[in-house]
Amino acid sequence: MRQPAHGGNLAWAAALAGCPPDAILDFSASISPLGPPNSAIAAILSQIGNLKHYPDPTYSELRLALSHFHQLPPEWILPGNGSAELLTLIGRELAQLAATTLITPAFGDYYRTLAAYNANVLECPLSLVTGHWSLFLDKGQKTKDKGLLLNNPHNPTGKIFLRDSILPYLEQFALVVVDEAFMDFVPPNEEQSLIPVVQEYPNLVILRSLTKFYSLPGLRLGYAIAHPDCLAKWQLWRDPWPVNTLAAAAAIAALQDTEFQQQTWAWLPPARNQLFQGLAEIPGLHPQISAANFLLVESEESTSQLQHQLLKYHQILIRDCLSFKELGDRFFRVAVREESDNQRLLTALNSVLSGK
Numbered sequence: 001m002r003q004p005a006h007g008g009n010l011a012w013a014a015a016l017a018g019c020p021p022d023a024i025l026d027f028s029a030s031i032s033p034l035g036p037p038n039s040a041i042a043a044i045l046s047q048i049g050n051l052k053h054y055p056d057p058t059y060s061e062l063r064l065a066l067s068h069f070h071q072l073p074p075e076w077i078l079p080g081n082g083s084a085e086l087l088t089l090i091g092r093e094l095a096q097l098a099a100t101t102l103i104t105p106a107f108g109d110y111y112r113t114l115a116a117y118n119a120n121v122l123e124c125p126l127s128l129v130t131g132h133w134s135l136f137l138d139k140g141q142k143t144k145d146k147g148l149l150l151n152n153p154h155n156p157t158g159k160i161f162l163r164d165s166i167l168p169y170l171e172q173f174a175l176v177v178v179d180e181a182f183m184d185f186v187p188p189n190e191e192q193s194l195i196p197v198v199q200e201y202p203n204l205v206i207l208r209s210l211t212k213f214y215s216l217p218g219l220r221l222g223y224a225i226a227h228p229d230c231l232a233k234w235q236l237w238r239d240p241w242p243v244n245t246l247a248a249a250a251a252i253a254a255l256q257d258t259e260f261q262q263q264t265w266a267w268l269p270p271a272r273n274q275l276f277q278g279l280a281e282i283p284g285l286h287p288q289i290s291a292a293n294f295l296l297v298e299s300e301e302s303t304s305q306l307q308h309q310l311l312k313y314h315q316i317l318i319r320d321c322l323s324f325k326e327l328g329d330r331f332f333r334v335a336v337r338e339e340s341d342n343q344r345l346l347t348a349l350n351s352v353l354s355g356k
Contacts, residue, residue, distance in 0.1 A: 010317070017311040024311075027334040027345055028319035030155075030182070030294040034267060034338075035215030036250070037260040043253035044246045055245050062243070065252040066223060070195055075228040078235065079251075081242040083181055083209045083222030088113050089234040090177055090205060090224075094147040095119035097174055103150040105157075105324035107179070110149055122146075125326065126154065143172045151179035152192060156324060156333050158182075158290025163192045170201045177205045181222075182292040184213035187265045190291075195225060202227040212293070213264065214254045219247040268293055272336045278346040279334075284353055293336045296321075303332040306352060314348040 010021035080086040091113030321327035
């Protein structure tokens, strides 16, 4: 079986480890271990009888729930079959521009969607030491015919960019796409979302995912926030009924579950700190500070070999970074899980790297 370029492939991991998929402790997919919320499960069960009907093609109830959540008019929101579907629509839009600048290392799906439409890609590296990035634009360089695509918090480093550091580029580029798939994990008093200013910039698109924070990747649900004219055009490009009835119901319930949201914001910082400190104490490993629910770790040993040994001897799956060409075989990424799982990973890493 071919090695996956994305985290969460338990079938591949189980084949390598020689165990059932449900025996794998998965640190490769950055999904919250606290969910799905009971409210979302109850909402799914309540809609089983409605599976005999088509979903509302306009998703009016879901869009209304999202509009209340973000304090935006519903017409500024477009739900999708995961943010991946919406990213494909955005790729078509970006390909119509002269070029698209990517902040690298970049999520592999960005390359997929841009390549699908033969978009011209310009790469702008992020400093893994300082976390700073700059497009270093020459005075004569044109950007009004180009797009900019980045994620915040950044994947795979977990670094968060200040809102004010992104705003100047909205004046320079024809289209700016900010993927905020992990912004939910940042407490409201610290978050740097551009959603509060989206109505001021018709060239701004924000992507959000409901699958990571609420532990619902199997339902596939995300949404785009952008000018209504842009969203109306994308609606014409795609297949009907992209979001199923159960996903829409779960999303509405999850958005209203303030208790789950508060629980997550209380859980993450100490759990992330426990994992960070434990990794930092292991010789040869150098974790990076993160604002998200995952940590990027530099290793003095081959991380692909480390991944295989953890699977073979401990049934633990970490995310190698071979799909990020700037990182290669000296970095891996791990999700933050609950304390007992984090400790199991740390014990296994100590065992493998010490040769015991």
